[in-house]
Every structure is written in structure tokens, then in C-alpha cells.
Amino acid sequence: MRLRRMPFEEGASNVPDSGLTGPATIPDEIGAERKVAFRERVARWRRTAAGTFAALPRVFSLAWQAGPGLTIGLGVASVATGALPAATAYLVKLTLDTVVAAVQIHSAGRPDDVTFDVPFFPDPHLTSMQKIVALVAVQFLLYLGNTALGALRQGCQQLLQERLSQVIQIKVMEHSARLDLSFYEGSESYDLLRQAQEEAPTRPLFMVNGAFSLVQTSVTFASMIVLLAQMNPWLALVAVLAPVPAFISQARYSGRAFVVALWGSPVKRRMHYLSTLVTTDTYAKEVKVFGLGDYFVERFRLLARTWYERVRAVTVRRNAVGAVWTSLTTLTGSLTYLYVAAQAVVGRLTLGDLTLYTQAANSVQTSIQGLFSNFSEMYENNLYLDRMYALLNTPVKIKAPERPVPLPEPLRGHVVFDDVSFTYPGADRPALRNVSFEIRPGQTVAVVGRNGAGKSTLLKLLCRLYEPTGGRVLVDGVDIRDVDPDELRSRMSAVFQDFVTYQATAAENIGLGDIAHLEDRPRIEEAARQAGADAVIERMPRGYDSPLGRWFDQGVNLSGGEWQKVALGRAFLRRASILLLDEPTSALDAEAEHDLFARLRTLASGRTALYISHRFSTVRQADRILLLDDGRLVEEGTHRELMDLDGGYAELFTLQASAYVDEADTGPGSEAGPGVVDARRKG
Numbered sequence: 001m002r003l004r005r006m007p008f009e010e011g012a013s014n015v016p017d018s019g020l021t022g023p024a025t026i027p028d029e030i031g032a033e034r035k036v037a038f039r040e041r042v043a044r045w046r047r048t049a050a051g052t053f054a055a056l057p058r059v060f061s062l063a064w065q066a067g068p069g070l071t072i073g074l075g076v077a078s079v080a081t082g083a084l085p086a087a088t089a090y091l092v093k094l095t096l097d098t099v100v101a102a103v104q105i106h107s108a109g110r111p112d113d114v115t116f117d118v119p120f121f122p123d124p125h126l127t128s129m130q131k132i133v134a135l136v137a138v139q140f141l142l143y144l145g146n147t148a149l150g151a152l153r154q155g156c157q158q159l160l161q162e163r164l165s166q167v168i169q170i171k172v173m174e175h176s177a178r179l180d181l182s183f184y185e186g187s188e189s190y191d192l193l194r195q196a197q198e199e200a201p202t203r204p205l206f207m208v209n210g211a212f213s214l215v216q217t218s219v220t221f222a223s224m225i226v227l228l229a230q231m232n233p234w235l236a237l238v239a240v241l242a243p244v245p246a247f248i249s250q251a252r253y254s255g256r257a258f259v260v261a262l263w264g265s266p267v268k269r270r271m272h273y274l275s276t277l278v279t280t281d282t283y284a285k286e287v288k289v290f291g292l293g294d295y296f297v298e299r300f301r302l303l304a305r306t307w308y309e310r311v312r313a314v315t316v317r318r319n320a321v322g323a324v325w326t327s328l329t330t331l332t333g334s335l336t337y338l339y340v341a342a343q344a345v346v347g348r349l350t351l352g353d354l355t356l357y358t359q360a361a362n363s364v365q366t367s368i369q370g371l372f373s374n375f376s377e378m379y380e381n382n383l384y385l386d387r388m389y390a391l392l393n394t395p396v397k398i399k400a401p402e403r404p405v406p407l408p409e410p411l412r413g414h415v416v417f418d419d420v421s422f423t424y425p426g427a428d429r430p431a432l433r434n435v436s437f438e439i440r441p442g443q444t445v446a447v448v449g450r451n452g453a454g455k456s457t458l459l460k461l462l463c464r465l466y467e468p469t470g471g472r473v474l475v476d477g478v479d480i481r482d483v484d485p486d487e488l489r490s491r492m493s494a495v496f497q498d499f500v501t502y503q504a505t506a507a508e509n510i511g512l513g514d515i516a517h518l519e520d521r522p523r524i525e526e527a528a529r530q531a532g533a534d535a536v537i538e539r540m541p542r543g544y545d546s547p548l549g550r551w552f553d554q555g556v557n558l559s560g561g562e563w564q565k566v567a568l569g570r571a572f573l574r575r576a577s578i579l580l581l582d583e584p585t586s587a588l589d590a591e592a593e594h595d596l597f598a599r600l601r602t603l604a605s606g607r608t609a610l611y612i613s614h615r616f617s618t619v620r621q622a623d624r625i626l627l628l629d630d631g632r633l634v635e636e637g638t639h640r641e642l643m644d645l646d647g648g649y650a651e652l653f654t655l656q657a658s659a660y661v662d663e664a665d666t667g668p669g670s671e672a673g674p675g676v677v678d679a680r681r682k683g
């Protein structure tokens with residue numbers, strides 16, 4: 001469903017959709033609805049009802065998974081509570097008739113020896129007072145039962161809510177963790193994820209509650225109808241039909257409320273993004289320095305207004321139209337009541353009958369409205385549930401083949417890219433084109449190239465975060481498509497440009513690199529040393545046990561380079577055969593970078609290491625260098641060979657080196673990297 005785009009400011013119509021400039025409108029679905037033909041609406045209704053009821057098994061299966069005992073408790077309480085109103089109404093009728101008879105006996109001055117033919121009291125020799133006491137006692141017991149059932153119902157409901165939302169959140173998390181990386185890149189996926197996070201935890205419980213309430217009201221409804229029909233079948237029919245119009249309007253509007261929520265999702269998502277921009281620590285610096293706070297708040301206000309306007313339109317219409325139809329029902333109720341009262345006056349019905357009718361008619365009306373509104377709420381909840389299932393049913397494309405080929409043990413780290421091409425989903429040009437190269441086991445290879453040349457993509461394909469659109473990738477002679485991706489990834493270690501800064505202790509931040517060694521302090525300390533993170537960590541008040549990040553208790557905030565060292569430690573903890581480093585030193589100072597590369601040779605001994613870097617002083621130390629340009633592998637060889645080739649690599653190297661040369665020429669103490677000497681010699 002494509003949304004009409006409304007720019008933030010009038011006149012800026014060519015602004016593309018983004019988190020800041022996307023649609024500030026929600027389409028008018030009500031106009032569209034009016035055009036739908038009656039027959040189509042009826043057909044839609046049938047589908048709706050069928051769809052809603054068909055969803056019940058999956059909802060109950062969810063509830064059962066969450067808590068079988070709680071589900072049974074809720075069910076029993078609902079059915080029993082459903083039967084109570086009819087029993088109570090009948091008891092009231094009996095009490096009233098007994099009272100009226102007793103009054104007549106007393107006023108006639110006769111002895112109180114009248115017998116009553118009532119189901120509860122077969123003994124015909126009770127005095128009327130005794131019968132009244134007994135009836136009231138039974139009524140009291142019913143009220144007690146009602147209270148107990150209410151408590152049972154409430155308790156089961158609350159506990160089931162907790163359990164159900166946990167079960168669902170876990171399902172969503174489990175599936176999200178398995179989903180392909182490409183899934184996270186579409187805006188529709190974000191809508192699905194947002195709805196799954198926000199709505200999914202509560203909607204199934206509403207659905208379960210709705211279903212049980214449906215059972216409860218059905219029981220009430222059926223028992224009351226039996227009571228009414230005994231008095232007069234026509235009265236029963238009127239009571240059943242009167243609330244139908246109110247239901248139809250209810251159901252229509254709950255469908256619309258959902259459509260508004262669905263179509264308004266891009267607006268809500270942008271609101272969420274804007275609010276994150278001004279309330280999250282990582283953005284706070286820039287937002288302040290560039291003075292963006294007011295701009296973001298203003299934009300939020302605009303979107304919030306749009307959202308509110310649309311919600312208001314539906315809510316007002318829903319309630320206003322609902323009220324009109326409900327008044328119609330009330331009018332029917334009053335007219336029937338008048339009829340029954342008139343019947344009582346002429347003696348065709350007793351006073352107890354009149355009360356019974358009043359209660360039964362009220363109850364039928366409320367329960368039939370309850371039935372309908374339960375159903376329409378279930379329909380609405382089911383629409384949300386469908387979205388959750390859409391997420392849970394999103395197929396995982398990159399998964400283990402039926403018979404995965406095991407990787408050799410130990411893995412030598414022989415990597416081959418064979419004519420590999422790749423285009424990102426939705427992109428119009430390839431990120432990699434016919435790339436072929438081979439990395440011998442144990443080699444350290446640097447990948448260089450301009451921004452956007454395809455370097456990171458290369459690493460992502462090697463980890464099988466994406467599937468090549470052409471060609472194949474081999475590790476130790478095995479096509480990685482034939483390998484279980486989890487096994488493949490367990491043999492690799494990586495640091496990406498956008499590495500994660502976990503809100504956890506320093507030791508945990510490193511330990512997460514190999515979950516089996518999360519508690520292995522000596523090994524964690526060794527990895528920290530290898531990454532040059534040991535000094536930073538040991539300086540902190542609680543050393544390796546210091547919490548990093550400020551989200552939780554007394555965390556320590558690190559500098560960008562310090563975080564990067566910790567992330568490197570995480571990668572080194574895993575003793576994998578293939579080490580992938582995407583700009584591993586971008587935030588490190590010159591000395592730390594130099595130290596790291598001095599160590600990398602030892603660290604990478606026996607492993608294949610592939611690293612991306614824009615710093616040629618480090619690149620030149622690699623065994624081999626691959627130069628990518630616009631997704632193509634254009635040069636490969638050692639530093640010496642590529643310099644002699646005098647092509648793109650030599651040009652980039654000389655360009656960078658010349659900056660140092662100029663500095664070296666103009667200022668004392670300027671440091672010329674190891675490559676500078678070469679470049680100067682060459683020049």
C-alpha cells in the first residue's frame with residue numbers, strides 16, 4: 001500500500017521520503033469504503049466472521065502454551081459466570097412472587113400455611129417467611145459464587161496476560177534473531193517489527209479474553225432467552241433482534257480503526273524515530289550542537305497532529321454512530337417493557353414475571369451487545385494478530401540445507417570467491433560484479449577501495465549474511481551454501497564498522513565473542529591484551545567487572561577508540577580460522593593502530609585474516625592486497641607489485657602518502673608513515 005507523500009513544508013514536493021521528511025498524511029480510507037457495493041460488503045462480512053472464528057484455534061493454542069491451568073481456570077470461570085445472571089433473575093422472581101403471596105395472606109388475615117410449588121423447595125410445608133429466608137440465602141450463595149468466580153477470572157486473566165505476552169515476545173525474538181539480514185532493510189519490515197513489539201504482547205490475550213467472554217455471554221444469553229421464551233416467544237425474538245444494528249456499526253468502525261492504525265504506521269514509526277532522536281544519549285550531542293531539538297519536536301508535533309486527527313475522526317464517528325444505533329435498541333426495550341407492564345396490570349403476568357422480564361430483557365440486550373462487541377473486538381485484535389503471524393511466518397531464506405556439508409576440522413581457512421556478483425535487495429545497481437580471487441590458508445589480505453566500492457559487502461557474503469546473486473563462495477573447497485550457516489559463522493570471527501557496544505561489563509563485552517568462554521577470565525584477559533584493550537580496562541575502578549555504557553548501574557563511558565579496542569578483543573576471543581576485520585582501526589590512535597598491526601601477524605598466524613582499511617600505512621603490511629572499484633576487483637597483489645603496476649592502488653597510496661609528505665616538509669615532528677618513504681622514493 002503506497003502512501004501519498006506530504007512534505008514537511010509546502011513547496012518542498014521533491015523531498016524524498018525519509019525519517020524526517022516522509023508522509024505526514026494518512027489516506028482517507030472512509031471515502032474509499034463508501035464506494036464499496038452492498039453485496040461486496042456482505043461478502044466481506046462473511047469472510048470477516050469466518051476469518052475471526054478460524055483464528056480461534058491458534059489463539060487458544062497460544063494460551064495453552066502460555067499456561068494450561070490458567071486457560072482452564074479462565075474457561076471454567078467464564079462459563080460458570082455466564083450462567084449466574086439467569087439463576088439470579090429466576091431467584092428474584094421467586095422471592096418476589098413469594099413476598100406478594102405472603103402480603104396477600106397477611107392482609108387477608110389467613111394463617112401462613114400456603115404451599116409453594118417451586119423447584120428449589122419441594123417441601124410444601126414451609127412458612128412463607130422460611131421460604132423467603134431460604135431464597136435469600138441461596139441468592140447470597142450465588143453472589144458469593146459470583147465474587148469467587150470473578151476473583152478466579154481476574155487472577156487467571158492477569159497471570160495469563162503476563163505469561164502470554166512473554167511467550168509471544170520470546171517467539172518474536174526467536175524468529176527475529178533467525179531472520180535474514182535483508183529482512184531488516186525494508187521499511188515494511190520495520191512496520192511489522194514495530195507492530196509485533198508493541199501490539200503482539202497484548203492482542204492475543206484480548207483475543208483469548210474476547211473468546212471466553214463470548215462463551216460467557218453466550219451462556220447468559222441462551223439461559224435468559226429460555227426464561228424469556230417461556231414467558232412469551234415474541235418477546236424473546238424482539239430482545240434478540242434489537243441490538244443487531246448497534247453491532248454492525250461497532251464492527252464496521254473497529255475495522256476502520258485497524259485500517260487507520262495500519263495506514264498510519266509509517267507516521268507512527270517516524271514519530272517514534274523523532275522521539276528517539278531527542279531522548280537517546282548517543283544522539284544528544286549532535287542534536288544539541290546543531291540545535292536540532294526544536295526542529296525534531298516541531299516535526300513530531302506535526303505528525304502527532306495528523307495521527308490524532310485521523311484517530312479522532314474514527315473515534316468520534318464510531319461512538320456517535322454507535323450511540324444512535326444503541327438508542328434504537330433502547331427504544332425497542334422501553335416499548336416492550338411498557339407492553340409487559342400492561343400485561344401485569346391486567347393480571348396476565350405476575351409481578352415476579354415483570355421483574356424477571358426486566359432483568360432478562362436487560363441481560364439479553366447487554367449480552368447480545370456483548371456478543372457483538374466481543375466479536376468485533378476479536379475481529380480487530382485478530383487483524384493485529386495476523387500481522388504478528390506475518391512476522392512469525394516470514395521465511396528464513398538463509399538457513400541450513402537439508403543435508404549440510406560439514407566443514408573440515410580443523411578448518412584451514414582457504415577462501416575462494418568464484419565469479420561472485422551481488423545486488424542488494426531493492427538496489428538498482430550491483431554492489432559486487434564478477435569478483436574472483438583466492439586466499440591461501442593463513443594469508444593476511446587487505447581489501448582497499450573508495451567508499452561504496454563493495455568492501456564490506458565482500459565480508460558480508462563470506463559470513464553468508466547475504467546470498468550472492470551470481471557465482472559462489474568456497475571455504476576449504478566447500479560451497480558455503482551447502483554448509484549450515486551457524487557452523488560457518490562459528491568458524492569465523494569478525495569486527496564490523498558498526499560494531500556493537502553492549503551495555504554490559506568489560507569482561508562480558510569481550511566474552512560475548514565466544515559465548516562458551518563468557519566466564520573464562522584468563523582467556524578474556526588474553527584477548528583484551530591482544531586487542532590492546534587491557535590498559536583501558538585495568539584503569540577502570542572495577543577492572544574487568546566495570547559496567548560499560550550508561551544505561552544501567554554506574555556504567556563507564558568509553559571513547560570511540562576504546563570501544564573499538566573492546567570490540568576487537570571480542571573478535572580475538574574466538575579462536576576462529578577466519579578473521580574478518582572491517583576497518584578495525586578507524587577509531588584508534590596512530591600508536592594503537594601501529595601496535596595492533598604489529599601484533600596482527602602473530603595473532604593471525606595459522607588463521608586467514610581479511611581486513612578492510614583506508615590506512616595505507618597498515619595495508620602495505622598485508623600478504624596480499626585486493627583493490628575494489630565500483631564492485632569490481634581491479635587489482636590484486638602485494639604492495640610492491642601493486643606499486644610497480646602504477647595503477648589505482650599506487651594512485652590512492654601516493655595520494656594519502658603525499659599528505660604526510662607535505663606535513664613532513666612543512667612542520668617539524670611530523671610523522672611519516674612507513675609507506676611514505678616508499679612513495680617518496682617512487683616519486
Ligand SMILES: Nc1ncnc2c1ncn2[C@@H]1O[C@H](COP(=O)(O)OP(=O)(O)OP(=O)(O)O)[C@@H](O)[C@H]1O
Binds near residue numbers: 427431
Ligand atoms: N544494505 C544495503 N542495501 C542496499 N545497498 C547497500 C546496502 N549496503 C551497502 N549498499 C550499497 O552497496 C555498495 C557497496 O557498499 P559497501 O558497504 O560494500 O561499500 P564499502 O566499500 O565497504 O564502503 P565504505 O568504504 O564506505 O565502508 C554501495 O553502493 C552501497 O551504497
